[in-house]
Every structure is written in C-alpha cells, then in structure tokens.
Amino acid sequence: MVVDLWGKIKNHRLSPLYLLYGTESFLLTETYELLIRTVLPEEEREFNVSVYDCEETPVQMALEDAETFPFLGEKRVIVVKNPYFFTAEKEKEITHDLKKLESYITSPSPFSIVVFVGAYEKLDERKKITKLMKEHAEVFVAAPLAEKELREWMMERTRQSGAMMEENAVDALLQLAGTNLMTLANELDKLALFVGPGGTIRQETVEKLVSRTLEQNVFVLVEKVTKRQIDEALQVFYDLLENNEEPLKILALLASQFRLLYQVKWLSEKGYGQQQIASILKVHPFRIKLAMGQAALFSEEELTAAIRQIAEADYEMKSGAMDRQLIMELLLMKWSEKTN
Missing domain, CATH: 1.20.272.10 (Zinc Finger, Delta Prime; domain 3)
Incomplete structure (x- = not known):
C-alpha cells in the first residue's frame, strides 16, 4: 500500500532499486519525488538527480551514471522512465544492454538509488529480466486506491501539511471533488493552507471552499x-x-x-x-x-x-x-x- 511505502521512505528504510509501475501516474510521480526529497538535500538535487527515458536513451547510460560517484554528496538518485523491456511491448529502435542491467540488479551501486518508473498496467512476468528485478527491487504497483486506502492517503497528505481532517470532512470532499488523486491533492493542500498548521479540516470547511466538479x-x-x-x-x-x-x-x-x-x-x-x-x-x-x-x-x-x-x-x-x-x-x- 502506498502509505506503507511512503512511511518506509520517510524513515530512510531505503532500497538501492525501486520498480514503480501501474495506471495511477499521480502516485508514481509522488513516490519518486518523495524519494528524491528524502534522499537528497535541496542543494544537492541539481547535481545528483538524473532522469532517463528508455524510449529515447539506452538503459546502460543510466547505469553508468548510477556507477558514478555523487558530486558533493553521499547519494545519487537515477530515475529511469518507461522501462518497456519489463513488459510485453515490442522492442523499439533503442538498443538496451539487458545483460548489463542484469549484472547491475544483482550488484547495485551502494551510493545510488535507481528508480524504474512506468505507467504500465502489468509487466511480462515470463521475462528473466522482470523476474530478476522483482526479486531484488522494492516493487510498488500504483493501482487505483480502494476506498479504505484512498481515505488513508487523504489523511496522510493532510498530516504532511501539518493539519488534521475529520472523517465527515473526508466524506464531503469525496462527494464534491470525486476520486481523481490530482484533484484531491490540490483541494487537500488548499484546505490545509486555509486551516493552517495544527488546524482541523471540518465538513463545513470543505463545503465552504470546495466547488463540485x-x-x-x-x-x-x-x-x-x-x-x-x-x-x-x-x-x-x-x-x-x-x-x-x-x-x-x-x-x-x-x-x-x-x-x-x-x-x-x-x-x-x-x-x-x-x-x-x-x-x-x-x-x-x-x-x-x-x-x-x-x-x-x-x-x-x-x-x-x-x-x-x-x-x-x-x-x-x-x-x-x-x-x-x-x-x-x-x-x-x-x-x-x-x-x-
């Protein structure tokens, strides 16, 4: 569950490899951005964060970057988007050195965190590279949240902003704004800003500030x-x-x-x-x-x-x-x- 994974990240229980996939692109982005914020101080992010797209760049270039020592810091974060070689998608024009990737998965760099991110509904579990990755990486499937998970996510986001939220306020927000995570995130941030640090978001606050979609x-x-x-x-x-x-x-x-x-x-x-x-x-x-x-x-x-x-x-x-x-x-x- 996403709240559990975010808790591990915030407590610095980190993995050198992450595989994030699923149809909830908002959760994918939130998760790798949380990793970056947790691992690197703001002043180091310009030098020690790299983003690659496997539909444009060979994966071996990202791995070479991961094996390079951090600049003026202790860690690097490498975000590798669209790793379609974990899925059943056909090969594209880019040539990926999957042997090198296999080698890296079994022996990742101790000073880098490599995050593979793809908005894929499912992976090809028959592939050797996919099995190996799932065996060694922290895997998160960003599927649509069930109602209980959605409510927990809303409460957690409110706590991150320094506020609290009553249950009937959660009900009211879901009724008014729907279940789109981007919309809910924007509304929650607005409500938390309104009540201020230590404040409580109540049903009447939601009804006053949130317009129906x-x-x-x-x-x-x-x-x-x-x-x-x-x-x-x-x-x-x-x-x-x-x-x-x-x-x-x-x-x-x-x-x-x-x-x-x-x-x-x-x-x-x-x-x-x-x-x-x-x-x-x-x-x-x-x-x-x-x-x-x-x-x-x-x-x-x-x-x-x-x-x-x-x-x-x-x-x-x-x-x-x-x-x-x-x-x-x-x-x-x-x-x-x-x-x-």
Whole structure:
C-alpha cells in the first residue's frame, strides 16, 4: 500500500532499486519525488538527480551514471522512465544492454538509488529480466486506491501539511471533488493552507471552499431525479449553465451516469459485490458504492427508459430540432414522474 511505502521512505528504510509501475501516474510521480526529497538535500538535487527515458536513451547510460560517484554528496538518485523491456511491448529502435542491467540488479551501486518508473498496467512476468528485478527491487504497483486506502492517503497528505481532517470532512470532499488523486491533492493542500498548521479540516470547511466538479454536479442532478425533486434538479442544471457548461456536454455525462447505474444494477442482481463490479467496469470502488445507492432507487425498466430518452434528446439537440436548454428542461420534467 502506498502509505506503507511512503512511511518506509520517510524513515530512510531505503532500497538501492525501486520498480514503480501501474495506471495511477499521480502516485508514481509522488513516490519518486518523495524519494528524491528524502534522499537528497535541496542543494544537492541539481547535481545528483538524473532522469532517463528508455524510449529515447539506452538503459546502460543510466547505469553508468548510477556507477558514478555523487558530486558533493553521499547519494545519487537515477530515475529511469518507461522501462518497456519489463513488459510485453515490442522492442523499439533503442538498443538496451539487458545483460548489463542484469549484472547491475544483482550488484547495485551502494551510493545510488535507481528508480524504474512506468505507467504500465502489468509487466511480462515470463521475462528473466522482470523476474530478476522483482526479486531484488522494492516493487510498488500504483493501482487505483480502494476506498479504505484512498481515505488513508487523504489523511496522510493532510498530516504532511501539518493539519488534521475529520472523517465527515473526508466524506464531503469525496462527494464534491470525486476520486481523481490530482484533484484531491490540490483541494487537500488548499484546505490545509486555509486551516493552517495544527488546524482541523471540518465538513463545513470543505463545503465552504470546495466547488463540485462537473461530474459531481451531474451526480447530484441524478440524485435529485431519483428523489423526484424536479425544482432542485432544474436549479442544478441552471447553475451548470451559469458556469458556461453546454447542455450537450451535460447530457453526455447524464448518459454516462445512467449507463453506469444500469450496469451496476444488472451486475448487483447477478450477485457481484462492490469490488468485483469496480474491477469489471474499471471504475473506482467509491464511485461504484455511490452508484449502487442510486441504482437501488430505480427499476431496470426505468433505467432503460431513461437511457432511451437521453438518446432521443441527444438526437434532437444535434439535429437542431429545438433549443438545447429547452430539451434538457423537458427531459428533467419528464423524469419528475416515473421514467417508464
């Protein structure tokens, strides 16, 4: 888990080799930047940090750098990006000396930390070089965080800023900002700055300072529809128009949300749990949790009808048959009653 790895790094329990891969590029970047900050004082980073890209530079050049003594310091950090030779990707024009890499992996430089970083979903475990690397390196897979891990990460980032965060504030932030780590990091940093060192981020602080993303506003719009609160649903829509959001874009996100609700409902009825559904649909588990709550308020027929009505509204908007805002208003008013 990312918080555990970061704890080891901060406590200087370091490895000479790291292999960081996965689809959460934000976590990959945060991890190797933490390594650099922990290992090297700021004044040494200009001289003792090197970054290589294996799609442009042979890996042996990075290894030669790793075997060079640090300049005016005790350590070097070598970041090696896109090490595609650990995956099933085809060889590229660059010639990498993997024999030299094998030799380095088994006997790494004592004064360098080499970090291999790749935004790959999986590695080729059949390859000798991959097996050797996983055997000798500290390996971190930057997969989307489960809800528990996401909450721990949010708490840890807040602590790093010298503040604390209440549980209901975490809930509120996830509801308002979604689960994108870059967005959450920016909001957490802003909230921590607002409350100051030693301060506590509370639910009311989040609600005061954090604006909903477009996707979260669409989620609220659907929430109002599920409760047949047409006046409030229309107000959310008008607020989006005030923010210069196009009706066609709002409709597209509504279509995506209702498709998700239909898929979640169907899979739930087949006996799949939250984590399984998240894996099948490749959607964050927290979003699946919220969708399960919304889907329970619709029948399968209502969801099918809503998706059909959205398709009809989409055609009307694109054909110019009627004013786009009016089309959305009529659709929402139609949903104020049963959607079948």
